[in-house]
Amino acid sequence: INVFAQQNIRLNQVGFYPSSEKIAVDVADTSGSFEVLDKNSSLVLKSKIAISTRPALSGKRTGILDFSVLKKPGTYTLKTASGQSYPFTISKDVYMNAGKAAIKAFYYQRASIELTSQYAGKWARKTGHPDNKVLIHSSAADAKRPEGTVVSASRGWYDAGDYNKYIVNSGITMGTLLSLYEDFPAYFKHLDLNIPESKNQLPDILDEVLWNLRWMLAMQDPNDGGVYHKLTNAKFDAMVMPDKSQAEPRYIVQKGTAATLDFAAVCAQAARILKNFDKELPGLSDSCLNASERAWLWAQSNRDVVYDQDKMNKTFQPPIVTGAYGDHSFSDEFNWAAAELYVTTKKQEYISAINLNADLSLPNWAQVNMLAVYSLLRAGAKVKPGVKEKFLQFASNLIKEADQTAYKTVMGQTARDFNWGSSSNAANQGIACINAFLISKDRKYLAYAQSNVDYLLGRNGTGYSYETGVGSKPVMHPHHRPSVADDIIEPIPGLLSGGPNPGMQDGVKVPSLIPDEAFIDDDRAYACNEIAINWNAPLVYLVNALQVLQKQ
Ligand code: 9MR
Numbered sequence: 001i002n003v004f005a006q007q008n009i010r011l012n013q014v015g016f017y018p019s020s021e022k023i024a025v026d027v028a029d030t031s032g033s034f035e036v037l038d039k040n041s042s043l044v045l046k047s048k049i050a051i052s053t054r055p056a057l058s059g060k061r062t063g064i065l066d067f068s069v070l071k072k073p074g075t076y077t078l079k080t081a082s083g084q085s086y087p088f089t090i091s092k093d094v095y096m097n098a099g100k101a102a103i104k105a106f107y108y109q110r111a112s113i114e115l116t117s118q119y120a121g122k123w124a125r126k127t128g129h130p131d132n133k134v135l136i137h138s139s140a141a142d143a144k145r146p147e148g149t150v151v152s153a154s155r156g157w158y159d160a161g162d163y164n165k166y167i168v169n170s171g172i173t174m175g176t177l178l179s180l181y182e183d184f185p186a187y188f189k190h191l192d193l194n195i196p197e198s199k200n201q202l203p204d205i206l207d208e209v210l211w212n213l214r215w216m217l218a219m220q221d222p223n224d225g226g227v228y229h230k231l232t233n234a235k236f237d238a239m240v241m242p243d244k245s246q247a248e249p250r251y252i253v254q255k256g257t258a259a260t261l262d263f264a265a266v267c268a269q270a271a272r273i274l275k276n277f278d279k280e281l282p283g284l285s286d287s288c289l290n291a292s293e294r295a296w297l298w299a300q301s302n303r304d305v306v307y308d309q310d311k312m313n314k315t316f317q318p319p320i321v322t323g324a325y326g327d328h329s330f331s332d333e334f335n336w337a338a339a340e341l342y343v344t345t346k347k348q349e350y351i352s353a354i355n356l357n358a359d360l361s362l363p364n365w366a367q368v369n370m371l372a373v374y375s376l377l378r379a380g381a382k383v384k385p386g387v388k389e390k391f392l393q394f395a396s397n398l399i400k401e402a403d404q405t406a407y408k409t410v411m412g413q414t415a416r417d418f419n420w421g422s423s424s425n426a427a428n429q430g431i432a433c434i435n436a437f438l439i440s441k442d443r444k445y446l447a448y449a450q451s452n453v454d455y456l457l458g459r460n461g462t463g464y465s466y467e468t469g470v471g472s473k474p475v476m477h478p479h480h481r482p483s484v485a486d487d488i489i490e491p492i493p494g495l496l497s498g499g500p501n502p503g504m505q506d507g508v509k510v511p512s513l514i515p516d517e518a519f520i521d522d523d524r525a526y527a528c529n530e531i532a533i534n535w536n537a538p539l540v541y542l543v544n545a546l547q548v549l550q551k552q
Contacts, residue, residue: 005083006472007463009065010407012454013471014098015089017550018071021447022090023408025052025459026063028082034065035079039087045070049080056406056461057415058514064408086458086472092551098457098470099544100193101494105536106177106208107195108482108492109157111165111215111242119194123492125482128242129163129250130154131215134231137251139316144223151252153231156215159323160532161479163245164232167219168307168325168365169534170212171262175336175371176363176431176537177209178269180544182378183438187548201280206273210281213270216263217291219252225294226255227263229307232322239484239523253320256307260295261333262368267292268340269375289344296337304330325365331355332369339372343379356387360394362428364421365534370432377439388439395436398429399448409455410448418515420527423466423499426452427538434545446549453542461516462500467539468531469493477523479506479530484523495531496539503527 011024026034029049036045049063056062065078070090078085108115108123112131117124132152141147156165157173181188181203188203197207219228231252237245271289274281307326313319327333335354342350354376356369363370373391381388402410410433411417411426419425430452437445457465458473465471468478468491475497476490477483483491502518504510508525510518519528 006086008082009078009080009085010459010463011078011085011088013086013088013458013465013473015091015094017094017546018073018090018092020068020450020550022066022068022070023451023454023459024065024067024078024085025407026065026080026082027060028063029080030061030063032081034067036067036070037077037079039075044072044076052406052408053404054401054406057412057516058461060406062406093547095453095543095547098467099540099547100191101469102467102496102536102540102543103205103208103494104193104195105492105494105531106157106211106533107193108494109533110211111156111158111163112154119196122488123482123486125241125486126243129246131156131165131231131250134250134252137253137316137320139254139312139320140228140252142223145221151218153215153218153252155211156231157212157533158242161481161526161530162236162322163242163481164230164322165215166230166232166323166325167216167227167259168229168262168327169323169532170216171259171266172363172365172368172371173533173537174209174212174216174266175269175368176534176541177205178266178273179371179374179378180541181205181209182269182273184545184548187544202277206277209270213266213288216266217287219259220263220291220295221255225260225291225298226302227260227295227298228252229254229256229259230322230325232320234318235321237481239481241482241485244485251320254307254312255298255302255305257299257302257305257330258307258325258327258333258366260299260302261330261337264292264295264299264337265333265340265368265371267295268337268344272344292337292341292344296341299334299337327366331358332367332372335372336368339375342383343375351384354384356384356390360390362425362432364424364428374435377435381439392436392440395432395445398432399445402448402451407455407459407461409451409459411452411455412461412516415515418500418502418518420501420503420505421498421532421535422501423456423496424532424535424538426455426499427496427535427542430542431538431545434542434549437549446546449542449546450550453546456496456539461514462519464497464519464521466497466499468495468497475521475529477521477529479523479526494536496535497521498528498530498532498535501528
């Protein structure tokens, strides 16, 4: 098979549910017909290629192949004048593996634990970063915890391709995973991820989340309730395995308003979920709520403590030059923390603290209003009048021109979708569609959510599946220290590459500056091919939610 011709047909390289919409895109053919062949190469369907309503960001139109009428489970390929596609499957459990792998990726990101072959297979590795003796950095020092105080803050997930642990980015990540659990608890009751805790009474996804929650709890200053911004090396490590970078001292830096409120939100949400597991985890739910309310109080009297790393480095030693996650506006973090605290405690003071008058936008590490919206919607339409209507308006805008685009996806309606971590925009758009479906029961939103799964797994401007280990042409060289340093050909599976970003902030030249094609599968290219927990979490949500909903 001619691999170049295979790549002309862009499609979800995993496949489709029997009932879902089935679209592929031919970037070389815009007319004529296409064939669907079964695994014996027998013709099962022949139909016309339609030309896309709008050109792609490249300026070219594409051919749209719609074979939604095909519902019979099996393995197939598509054939056009320009080539033959990778094989794909139609089955009722089609995203089971992709969904589980994306959650399991968090296990591979665990700090402070050895990954044994029983759970990690060929990606077994030694313990990295025990983090039981980290130092209070000068920026975080006070009378009770002077500079150099030794603190234990073990566990947690590595943020991304690097080995540092950042509260702000953990916040949105945890909120997304906990929301997935809250939206579909029955599905997770028996989902086995083959992690060390799989045999206990807790759903595996919660066991995984607990690994990070316990670290987060250790990042709260016990003396005043404020939460430190991050636990980090002074500089990024070389591309080495976790156990090889442990000689570097690790620091806990300055407290901040964003970190404290994100922490408050996560702990409040965790508190209400863990209440159902008080027998298995005595007291943890109460501890979480207590931690959350103390954090909230700290933020009430520290409403505007920015984490400005450059400014910090002018005063404090040693300079810290790892990821900044420096947010400057906190109204959204106040909203999110207040919403989670309200849903958990039903105390009036929290609902009164929520102000969602600003325009809604998709969530990212610096903008978390939408996480407040999701939790308020889940709690019921009456909780905050107007929020439901406002969100449905947002959702209907979000999908407005998706059908006209060259790839027929919600993703990529504008070039602005392609910034650092663009794959997470696709996944978060998909989550918004899922939420729109959950509250409206309008199935068109499921089809739009599906369109972005298709985007992530191959129906896109590069032809890559952005989830490692999934599909026929997955990314193979993500900027991810263990995947680079472990001498194993395949990267760790289930990780989401950041995706196209013409910014080239890493200095690595991408082959094209067309926004949706500005990508290179190169492990030096951290601005387009790193992985990160806040990108993986929405992938986890989207793929697993569809797995639940499309079966119904
Ligand atoms: O995802 C972050 C992106 O929005 C920022 O533009 C970028 C530059 O500040 O940083 C990204 O986050 C990185 C973090 O700072 C350090 N760990 C790796 C993260 C993903 O690249």
